[in-house]
Amino acid sequence: MAAMEIEEENPVKNISKKISCRNQQIKTLVSLIGQREQVAPPTLFLYGHTGTGKSLVINSLLQTRELPHVMVNCVECYNQRFMYEKILNKLQGLRSYMNDPDSYLKCDNMNDFIRMFRQVCEDRGLTKQTVYIVLDKAECLRDKEINILPAFLRLQELTHQNVCVVLMTEIVWEKFRTGTGYCEPYILNFPDYTKDEVLTILTEDRPEGCEADFYSMYLNLLLSVFHMVCRDLREIRYLASLNYDQYCQPIKTGDVLASDTRKLWKNIEPHLKKALQTVYLREVSSSQWEKAQQETEIGETPSLQGLSSRNHVELPYYSKYLLIAAYLASYNPAKTDRRFFARNSGKVDRRAKLIKKHERTSNHMLGPKQFPIDRLMAIFFSIVEGKVSPTANIFVQISSLVSLNMLGQVAGDDQIDTPKYKCLVSLEFIKSVSRTVGFDVLRYLYDFV
């Protein structure tokens, strides 16, 4: 009795040793899984945010105890057939690890799946022990055929086989329920790691030849910048590995001692702040970032050009004006057109203008409004310099702007005589476009007058 307990206890301790800060969940799962031949709960529903160790815990649990299991990612199975065949063939290949086409099982509906699943379990001699089917990204199951999720939830009952389906997802169980109800699964939450836990986990995978205290000091500094905006373990781990060299730079050159935390902090802080705005938002890629770090080492000023700073597009002359006109039509109310674009604009009551300005909400807050093509052409002719004849060229440029996703057609393709559009570009973009043609767009925008 005692020996068995020790034998059972060991894997748990082993796993807990490998995976830190998930003791509670591992304990629950181990007790639910129980012995090999014991009946496991029909369904386990594990949920938690990304990077909370769901897959890690269940994977290592099933692998270290060498339980028969199948892992399937539901995103890969856009068709129910792929899912069934994957499960069956993986289960079949559990022992042999060979995929010969003769024994490849074909299955395209749930009815066949249940029949063949029993068959495979019998063939493999798995009838006496629990078989685990782990479905990752289980939220995709909701969008598949309506019978899949309820059938998986009662697979144990339908197959008469000791099987446990493990669903892993990021969303709560309430968002799965529909129709005539399901067999309720056993729900287990994986909470987010706290700051201390993140620190413990990250200290474990420190680079070689680095003291734990020194590295945890570095992580402390890192978290003081990033923990406010990011709790994702993977992201923080990625940033930690990316910026560590920069942190160690002064020690390597001999400017600062390893114990002088203050100086190291002074050195790294602006760097991390900058990383927050560039690498974290994927404005620059990590390879660019590393290259820039090397450049600073040599003493050059790094030239970091983010993705969003490159919002400069080469457009034909009239297309630029058309885009500006579309932007003005989208963000200006139609009744102000006369004031902005007519030659002799009507006199604006100053007092009314002042009152209105306080009351109105910014059009830029509400998003672009649709406009007919007539208004676009009227504004275009009024802002463009020189005399432009409305040739086919001009109209083709409108449709090419639509295909570039700078304009959006609103009412569908069937409306040929007066199509309606929306302008889909940002204010920054239109500013840079109007700068190239020497047009002051802010003077014509109702929100900024």
Place this chain on the structure above:
Amino acid sequence: VAETATPTIPGRCKPLSSPTSILEEARARLHVSAVPDSLPCRDKEFDDIYSFVESKILDGTGGCMYISGVPGTGKTATVREVTRALQQACDDGELPYFKYIEINGMKLTEPRQAYVQILKQLTKQKATPDHAADLLNKQFTTRGPRKETVVLLADELDLLWTRKQDVMYNIFDWPSHPHARLVVLAVANTMDLPERIMMKRVSSRLGLTRMTFQPYTFRQLQEIVVSRMKSLKAFDDDAIQLAARKVAAVSGDARRALDICRRATEITETMSPSKKANILVSTCHVDAALQEMFSSPKIVAIRSCAIQEKLFLRAIVAEFHRTGLEEAEFAKLYSQHISLCRFDDLQPPSTSELAGMCSRLGSIRLLLVEHGRNDLFMRVRLNVSQDDILYALKEKSGV
């Protein structure tokens, strides 16, 4: 564990025993499958159909007849009765030989399978629907070295409807050909089916020979039950009358009346198992059977809900009263539920728990709910009337 979870019908180990007591004998006679020799209360309809088909057989022509009536009025039974009588007459040599064919729209996987069925019964040939249609067309439209009259019963006609209506068209078109010698008896539930779903050229071929089976009146239902109970003293007269009147008031369905009487015999047996020999089914037994059949299960379901579920139903009614609409968002219902919990001094549930209750009530169709992915914006409607809920809940709290 898993094997006992799915309910199944137990298998029959030994054969059915023949009835021993009066009540068992009554039950056997009251079974819907025990069709009597003659159908009471349908004499006129029987005569009409009989003379229609008989005249067609004697003349060697064809024709259509459309028979309608609500379920349980004896349409199919009467037509079968007619064909049985005709076959009898045929055997006696009073009529020339004819062939009887039956198709049922409900039993066909697809309307065009009707051709296959007809051909199979006519010639024992097997063919694809297209080929069968060709063969039948040839047989009915061309002069051949035949032949006997064919009587076709097309049951559940409305299911033979296709977009082009070619199946219905053909079935009604064949009898109008000079050499077809086909009599079609079309049976369906609604009286205005030809006007509603058939094209003009189909319904005109159907012709004007129509017959409607009226729902049974309570006297007729009483007669039906009494005729089956002939020379068997199992029922009180008032008991039969009560069952007949109740059924006639709702639907006039003979099957329903027979079922209620059968159930009443069972209730009688269970209520007094000791003196099995000479007990009569009385009005109180029939009344109990009627209660079982006609009373709404929703009220019972509401009464057997858990406390929090009842409270949730009450919260829904309160929210509907507040807004004056018949639909509410889950978030609003939640806040209403919380305040009701405060009034009743109960521990308020979390949103997850309440969502679970909501989906359970939705799954037993007391509520109509949307998919759970809308979570707080999920709209909830009642599938029972508000009065029913208040009645069911008040009864409980009043006691």
